[in-house]
Amino acid sequence: MNPLLSGPPAVVAAGVDVFSDALRAQGAEVHDVDWRPPGFGDAADLAALVLDPRRGTANRTAVERVLAAGSVLTDVRPAREVLGLTDRTILHAGPPITWADASGPLRGGLIGATLFEGWASTVAEAERLLAAGEIALDPCHHHSAVGPMAGVTSPSMWMWCLEDPVQGGKAYCNLNEGLGKVLRMGAFNDEVLTRLAWMREVLGPVLAAAVRSMSDPLDVKAVLAQMLQMGDEGHNRNRAGSLMALRELSPAVVEVDAASSDIAAVLRFIGGNEHFFLNLGMPTAKLAMDAARDVPGSTMVTVMARNGTEFGIQTAGTGDRWFTGPAQTPVGLYLGDYGPDDANPDIGDSAIMETYGVGGFSMAAAPAIVRFVGGTVPDALATTERMYQLTLAENPAMAIPILGFRGSPTGIDVVSVARTGWLPQINTGMAGRVAGTGQVGAGLVQPPRECFEQALTALAAEVR
Amino acid sequence: MNAPSRHVSLRSGVYADSVRLMQVSRDIGTRDGVTAVLVAMATPLNVELAQGMGLAPEEPATPEQLLVAIRADDDDALAAAVAAVDTALAERQRSTASAQTVPVRTVGAGLDALDGPALAIVSVPGQYAVAEAADAIAAGQSVLVFSDGVPVEHEVALKRAAHDAGVLVMGPDCGTAIVSGLALGFANVVRPGPVGLVAASGTGAQQVSCLLDIARVGVSHVLGVGGRDLSEAVGGLATLDALAMLDDDPATERVLLVSKPPAPSVAARVAEVAAGLSTPVRSAALSAESPDLTAAVEALLGDLGVAVPAWPSRSGSEVQAAPGAVLKGFYSGGTLADEAMLLAAPVLGDVRSNTPLRPDLDLGTDRFDSSGSAPNLAASGHVVVDFGDDALTVGRAHPMIDPTLRLEAISNLAARREPAVLLLDVVLGYGADPDPTHALVPTLTAARRAGPLPVVVALIGTEADPQGWSRQADALAAAGAHVFASNAQATRFALDLLGGAR
Numbered sequence: 005m006n007p008l009l010s011g012p013p014a015v016v017a018a019g020v021d022v023f024s025d026a027l028r029a030q031g032a033e034v035h036d037v038d039w040r041p042p043g044f045g046d047a048a049d050l051a052a053l054v055l056d057p058r059r060g061t062a063n064r065t066a067v068e069r070v071l072a073a074g075s076v077l078t079d080v081r082p083a084r085e086v087l088g089l090t091d092r093t094i095l096h097a098g099p100p101i102t103w104a105d106a107s108g109p110l111r112g113g114l115i116g117a118t119l120f121e122g123w124a125s126t127v128a129e130a131e132r133l134l135a136a137g138e139i140a141l142d143p144c145h146h147h148s149a150v151g152p153m154a155g156v157t158s159p160s161m162w163m164w165c166l167e168d169p170v171q172g173g174k175a176y177c178n179l180n181e182g183l184g185k186v187l188r189m190g191a192f193n194d195e196v197l198t199r200l201a202w203m204r205e206v207l208g209p210v211l212a213a214a215v216r217s218m219s220d221p222l223d224v225k226a227v228l229a230q231m232l233q234m235g236d237e238g239h240n241r242n243r244a245g246s247l248m249a250l251r252e253l254s255p256a257v258v259e260v261d262a263a264s265s266d267i268a269a270v271l272r273f274i275g276g277n278e279h280f281f282l283n284l285g286m287p288t289a290k291l292a293m294d295a296a297r298d299v300p301g302s303t304m305v306t307v308m309a310r311n312g313t314e315f316g317i318q319t320a321g322t323g324d325r326w327f328t329g330p331a332q333t334p335v336g337l338y339l340g341d342y343g344p345d346d347a348n349p350d351i352g353d354s355a356i357m358e359t360y361g362v363g364g365f366s367m368a369a370a371p372a373i374v375r376f377v378g379g380t381v382p383d384a385l386a387t388t389e390r391m392y393q394l395t396l397a398e399n400p401a402m403a404i405p406i407l408g409f410r411g412s413p414t415g416i417d418v419v420s421v422a423r424t425g426w427l428p429q430i431n432t433g434m435a436g437r438v439a440g441t442g443q444v445g446a447g448l449v450q451p452p453r454e455c456f457e458q459a460l461t462a463l464a465a466e467v468r
Numbered sequence: 469m470n471a472p473s474r475h476v477s478l479r480s481g482v483y484a485d486s487v488r489l490m491q492v493s494r495d496i497g498t499r500d501g502v503t504a505v506l507v508a509m510a511t512p513l514n515v516e517l518a519q520g521m522g523l524a525p526e527e528p529a530t531p532e533q534l535l536v537a538i539r540a541d542d543d544d545a546l547a548a549a550v551a552a553v554d555t556a557l558a559e560r561q562r563s564t565a566s567a568q569t570v571p572v573r574t575v576g577a578g579l580d581a582l583d584g585p586a587l588a589i590v591s592v593p594g595q596y597a598v599a600e601a602a603d604a605i606a607a608g609q610s611v612l613v614f615s616d617g618v619p620v621e622h623e624v625a626l627k628r629a630a631h632d633a634g635v636l637v638m639g640p641d642c643g644t645a646i647v648s649g650l651a652l653g654f655a656n657v658v659r660p661g662p663v664g665l666v667a668a669s670g671t672g673a674q675q676v677s678c679l680l681d682i683a684r685v686g687v688s689h690v691l692g693v694g695g696r697d698l699s700e701a702v703g704g705l706a707t708l709d710a711l712a713m714l715d716d717d718p719a720t721e722r723v724l725l726v727s728k729p730p731a732p733s734v735a736a737r738v739a740e741v742a743a744g745l746s747t748p749v750r751s752a753a754l755s756a757e758s759p760d761l762t763a764a765v766e767a768l769l770g771d772l773g774v775a776v777p778a779w780p781s782r783s784g785s786e787v788q789a790a791p792g793a794v795l796k797g798f799y800s801g802g803t804l805a806d807e808a809m810l811l812a813a814p815v816l817g818d819v820r821s822n823t824p825l826r827p828d829l830d831l832g833t834d835r836f837d838s839s840g841s842a843p844n845l846a847a848s849g850h851v852v853v854d855f856g857d858d859a860l861t862v863g864r865a866h867p868m869i870d871p872t873l874r875l876e877a878i879s880n881l882a883a884r885r886e887p888a889v890l891l892l893d894v895v896l897g898y899g900a901d902p903d904p905t906h907a908l909v910p911t912l913t914a915a916r917r918a919g920p921l922p923v924v925v926a927l928i929g930t931e932a933d934p935q936g937w938s939r940q941a942d943a944l945a946a947a948g949a950h951v952f953a954s955n956a957q958a959t960r961f962a963l964d965l966l967g968g969a970r
Binding site for chain 1: 506513521571574595600622626650651716
């Protein structure tokens, strides 16, 4: 017998109240939907997508690949070797951009990398080369890579090399420099360049030797899962993850054949950087989202990334097409006497964490983070609750303790974003607007609606 | 204006975490007269920041100390800011660590939170109904779509998907259903029993279920399928699924199919499928050949071996129709209006309507109406108006809830003094006006005072309805109306009154 006829059903009602009132008068269990017209999107486009017979299966396929993806640390190698970066190419965060359109922190990062590579010896010369287009720029995302903030990655920088042992994907990310004046925040003074040189000469080779010597490769996904049990959300708070990475790497680092002063400096550097793990978490999310690429009919978001000028997204159903809109300025707290006027619009590939369902989406796991916007613990819980209504699945591997170990909300559905009118919530750092400034704060930000509007139109066009 | 004032102090034994201190810095920075502020643990990085702001401490600092550095326009603003820092640091943070209620925005999210069988009801604007209905189907649950204005291609796609998922789409434009005794939309309080209804017509289903109830025969379920289901375009998709579900239901022993005139090819296909079911299916689809829902109920009662009762009625005033009187049928139920026209046409000849039996009988539009689409309700001759038709419900509630237009038409009829017999339906039950006679009686009384106007009412309901059949019938009879529980009987009575006038 059909379950509908097996007894009085519970009712979920969307629309006018009179029905619900009459049902309650009969003692029925009624749940009202707080329905409102879609936040954006042409009604015919939305209808075409919800009626596309491929969509249900395609979205299931896409999100199952995301959930299935694993992530182990296999190597540390220079970008030149592992990404095949030819000379005079620099990778950056977000969708494609030219020097002319680049914001302060991205320009600062590009200048710093040009100096670091020795392609120029003065800032003016670096600017001239970049402005003349003599150094090629390309998004990290076009090379299976991701980079936090400016995401600037040049040939001699060492890269974490991660693999998905389940589906065979590979992903890469540079090494985290720490906080304050750092290249990824757009700073390029001597302090920054000296640190980058040390990372190239000491940190990279020591980590490479250590990682290659580990008989059991580091299971990065497992660390990410544990972080959520320890107050991190994996984007703006990586304290527990960084400590666990230090714990896992230390024995191998200590055994590397290098000067003990170098070993000590490496351990001190890792231990002193609360965001050290971010550059391992991001390629872990990248592996999972790349596994879901190219599923025709899927309306799931595979990339959210910002270059400091534009915010771009990609979806599983539209391959490597970017849908972009103007990057918003985060709202949050500022270091020192920096204020909103000092902050650059949103920048970085780190929104891959939210794309994967952690970061802002798992805010409930990290109540400490919500205070960055002067919010409260209930705000953190409510944010995650809202994100469940935008996503296709709950990731059982990424459990949120305070929600009864419910899995993190995973796999943003463009259609759900349109229907609810709620935009994804991203936790982020803030770089200074002026090249060379460095970090000015941290806070919360959302993508511009335009990205999702364009994606919706393009996905609907594929159906028709 | 005074020279800028600065305060730089290092405090030991005070600790607050960095986020809290950033909040304090931000709050103090927004005070009037404060131009720079840094409240932070005196780490080397923060001391360097303070130096950059020209607010470096003069003594050596350690990271365990709290650095308070403020610059203000004058001494008063500075003193107030320092005091505010002290207050802010002393404040205890309180929070109730429970989630605010996050509203559920979609049917999908609503169903996601439930276990077990559920039914979605969708009454959002028609162009958006498809997404909500598709959510239900994707979640493996049936859905009732009350919304009208849903494009027919959406309806077909939804019903195909529902068939594949083993669930039912009731609607669109489905106003009446009863599922396991739960009345959805416009439905009457009827007893449970062995008859399952599949209804492409809401008021038709109400008429049939009420008459069965009067005969002490109950219904198992009333599954609405939407008024277009038996059209060529939809092809009876939901009707066929509903028949299969009822055939499978142990509580259902007989099935009655209620609809407005179906597309012949679809009717044939449905009849073919129905003949193959183990549960007997009888059709009460209206047509020129079978114009009478009451007769269909009586035939079903015969199948069940139940004696046909005398259908309840009340006598009204003995007033005769004026010579040359015409039929004015003002209906709220579309199927009841159809039934009246089908019964009247053989007796009266052509009956004009906004929902005519033939296109050439259309009322035409009201030339005084600014929208240009409202039917001409003042047309002369035999007229049956369906006040529930889309063109008359734009921007207003269904006439079962909002009687204004029909009451106005009755008053206008009386004012025109066109000799007539007035035939009305009044539909009771859940969703309908809680006391429909309350507004109708004064209008009828006033209309009858203006001239001889026999009034005949088809009162669709049961004693158990919130409005009570007898209570409403008595009030109508007291106002001079002849009242019938059967619309067919009401229509024939009105035709007899007209016959006497010729």
